Amino acid sequence: MPKVALYNTQGDQVGEVDLNPSIFDVDVNETLMHNAVLMHLANRRQGNASTKTRAEVRGGGRKPWRQKGTGRARHGTIRSPLWVGGGITFGPHPRDFGYTMPKKAKRLAIKSALTSKVKSGSLKILEQLGFQEPKTKEMAQLLGNLKAPKKVLVVTGEPDNMVVKSARNIPGVKILPAYQLNVYDILNCENLILTQEAVNRAEEVFS
Structure with a gap:
């Protein structure tokens, strides 16, 4: 003892x-x-880090320019992850880390x-x-x-x-x-x- x-x-x-x-x-x-x-x-851990996907970012409803004839790459929205200000691919979302x-x-x-x-x-x-x-x-x-x-x-x-x-x-x-x-x-x-x-x-x- x-x-x-x-x-x-x-x-x-x-x-x-x-x-x-x-x-x-x-x-x-x-x-x-x-x-x-x-x-x-x-x-x-708080687990409250959050980013927006391309579906959640504001704007980008209009096609930025026509599909052909401009000599530039084709784009459908300015909120693509390829654009500055666009959505984030596979970014963090609120979650519970506890177990x-x-x-x-x-x-x-x-x-x-x-x-x-x-x-x-x-x-x-x-x-x-x-x-x-x-x-x-x-x-x-x-x-x-x-x-x-x-x-x-x-x-x-x-x-x-x-x-x-x-x-x-x-x-x-x-x-x-x-x-x-x-x-x-x-x-x-x-x-x-x-x-x-x-x-x-x-x-x-x-x-």
């Missing part, structure tokens, strides 16, 4: 937390993690990502986290106490608006509730900080 140090907001170790081995100590499946990241990025993975595969990918953070020593457990009002200075000081100054993902048990507002002006810091954990954000951070409540919530959701 993996054990991770438990810290308070001053950065002092106050104990250890026994993590669920079925979530934080599994065989790391890099292929599933890669597929989960690709799925996450694909689902983020889904099987539920078991997604869960195993998240477990693999969490396990990789435990094995690399990038996971820290915070005793509790909460603010009465938004305090960016206190949030920055807390991250400094935990020696996590770079790209940080902080996971709370439930959505906490005060924590989000306290961290949103700090570059490289992202706040997520436990049920929104995803492989991309876990792997994209250098330091993963979970509150004790978030650990319990994650074990409920993903076990």
Whole structure:
């Protein structure tokens, strides 16, 4: 059973937390993690690029000149793809790039990502986290106490608006509730900080 140090907001170790081995100590499946990241990025694409075909471009109803006798190439419309201002051949149209993975595969990918953070020593457990009002200075000081100054993902048990507002002006810091954990954000951070409540919530959701 993996054990991770438990810290308070001053950065002092106050104990250890026994993590669920079925979530934080599994065989790391890099292929599933890669597929989960690709799925996450694909689902983020807007897919709203659009071009007009020759049938959709305005104008071009009259034949530009007669078929024979001018010495020029024959044309039927100025909205042909050969003309400047004409339609686009095989151009992009609005589409949905998103797709889904099987539920078991997604869960195993998240477990693999969490396990990789435990094995690399990038996971820290915070005793509790909460603010009465938004305090960016206190949030920055807390991250400094935990020696996590770079790209940080902080996971709370439930959505906490005060924590989000306290961290949103700090570059490289992202706040997520436990049920929104995803492989991309876990792997994209250098330091993963979970509150004790978030650990319990994650074990409920993903076990």
